[in-house]
Amino acid sequence: MSTEMPSRAPEENNAKDRVTGISRTGGEEINDSSQISLSEVTLKKCICSRFYLLHVYWSCIVVLRLLYFVGTLNPMLVDVSSKDVNSVRNYTSAFYYIMLSRIVFSLLFGFLLRHQTAKYKADQNTRTYVSRGRPAVLPLVLGSLGAILMSGLVLIPILEVMYATFVATAAMGASGFTLLTSYLVIA
Numbered sequence: 001m002s003t004e005m006p007s008r009a010p011e012e013n014n015a016k017d018r019v020t021g022i023s024r025t026g027g028e029e030i031n032d033s034s035q036i037s038l039s040e041v042t043l044k045k046c047i048c049s050r051f052y053l054l055h056v057y058w059s060c061i062v063v064l065r066l067l068y069f070v071g072t073l074n075p076m077l078v079d080v081s082s083k084d085v086n087s088v089r090n091y092t093s094a095f096y097y098i099m100l101s102r103i104v105f106s107l108l109f110g111f112l113l114r115h116q117t118a119k120y121k122a123d124q125n126t127r128t129y130v131s132r133g134r135p136a137v138l139p140l141v142l143g144s145l146g147a148i149l150m151s152g153l154v155l156i157p158i159l160e161v162m163y164a165t166f167v168a169t170a171a172m173g174a175s176g177f178t179l180l181t182s183y184l185v186i187a
Contacts, residue, residue, distance in 0.1 A: 055179070058140070062147055062176035069150065069169055080157050091162055098166040105174030113139050113182055136179060143175025 046052055073095060074088065081087040116135035150168035153161055 055136075058144075059176050059180040062143065062172060065147055065151070066169065066173045066176070069154065076154070077159075077162070080159055080162070087159065091159065094163065095166045095169075098163070099170050099173070101167075102170045102174040102177075105171050106178045109139050109143070109175050109178040110182065112142075113179070139175060139179055143172055143179065146172035146175060 074092065077088045077091050081091070113135060116138055120134045146168050150165055150172055153165040153168060
C-alpha cells in the first residue's frame with residue numbers, strides 16, 4: 001500500500017486560489033501582486049499599525065478630557081451658580097440626561113462612518129495608510145470640533161451656556177467611543 005497523495009489533474013495544478021490570489025503551478029506558489037491576500041491582514045498587524053496607534057492616542061486624549069470634565073463638573077457648577085445647591089442639582093441632572101443622548105450621537109457617527117466607508121470603497125485596491133484612513137477623517141474632525149467647542153464653552157462662566165457645553169460633551173464622547181470601537185472595520 002502506497003502512502004503517496006494522489007496527484008491533481010493538470011488544470012487543478014495551474015489554478016489560482018480565488019481567496020488568496022496565489023497561483024499554484026505544480027508544487028510552487030507564485031504570489032500575484034495585483035490582488036491583496038486576505039491571510040496577510042491579521043489582528044496583530046492592525047493593532048501594531050501607525051494608523052491604529054495614532055487613533056488610540058487621539059481617543060485617549062478625548063476620553064481623558066471627558067473624564068476631567070465630568071470630575072470637575074460639580075465644583076465648576078458651584079462656583080458659577082454662587083453656591084446655589086438647587087441650581088447645581090438641576091444642572092447636574094440635566095447633564096446626565098443630556099449624556100443619555102450619546103446613544104443618538106453614536107448612531108449618527110456610526111451612520112456617517114458607514115457612509116464615508118462606502119464612499120471610499122473604490123480605493124480598496126490601493127490600501128495605503130492614507131486611503132485606509134480616509135473614511136474616518138470627517139467623523140474624527142467632527143469629534144475634534146466637539147472637543148474644541150466644549151473646551152471653549154467651559155471657559156464662559158454663565159449657567160445658561162452649560163447646556164450647550166453638555167451637548168458638545170455628549171457629541172465629543174460619542175464620537176470618541178464610536179470611532180474607537182469601529183476602528184477595525186476601517187482597517
